[in-house]
Amino acid sequence: MYGPSMNFPGGIFGELERISRELDAMFFPSGTSQDIRAAATGAFPAVNIGTTPTSTEVYVFVPGVDPASLDVVLAKGVLTISGERPDDLPAESDGLSVVRRQRFHGKFRRVLTVPEVVDAEQVTASYRDGVLAVSLKRSEDSQPRRIAIS
Structure with a gap:
């Protein structure tokens, strides 16, 4: 032991x-x-990251967050996602005594290091059902390509 x-x-x-x-x-x-680093395991919001031969896909789980309050910025190989999640509980002064609070609320910010081969002009973001999807397309010269043999 x-x-x-x-x-x-x-x-x-x-x-x-x-x-x-x-x-x-x-x-x-x-x-x-x-290829991409996202430290802070257990931080809010949770992040899933996947790669394809042509892109890196980032899925940020932000249920209860208004997509208009989200800010996505890519600068110098760093993807920053920030926003604010509202507090859904009534104020304690309304006769409510909070016993346990496990759901995060307030401002948040996640910073991810991305590959240098990302084409900044080809980055897209969409939001659906509480999930922010950010697609980071790789630059053309970094993508695998088949070479014809003559």
């Missing part, structure tokens, strides 16, 4: 970092985890 006598070379945080690298290598063997 783990206990005070357990000794990790480099300390417990070094061991956690090693495990994190090993998990990344298992789930992203081709290095795709390097």
Whole structure:
């Protein structure tokens, strides 16, 4: 069992970092985890990221957020998504005593590092059913292409 006598070379945080690298290598063997980074696991809003040969697709889960209050900015390889989620509970002065509050409310901001090969002119964003979808098209020269043999 783990206990005070357990000794990790480099300390417990070094061991956690090693495990994190090993998990990344298992789930992203081709290095795709390097294409786009979104630190802050468990942060609001939750983010899913996928890649295709021609684009990187980012899905930001923002239920209860008015799409008009969202701001999406791409600058120097950094995608920033910010907005505000309203508080749906009545004020405590209305006779309500809040016992537990698990749903995030207030201003938020997620910052994602994107690949340098993104064509800034080809970035699109759409919102549907509480999900913001941002499509980051890769530049033409970075996309795989078939070479004809003569």
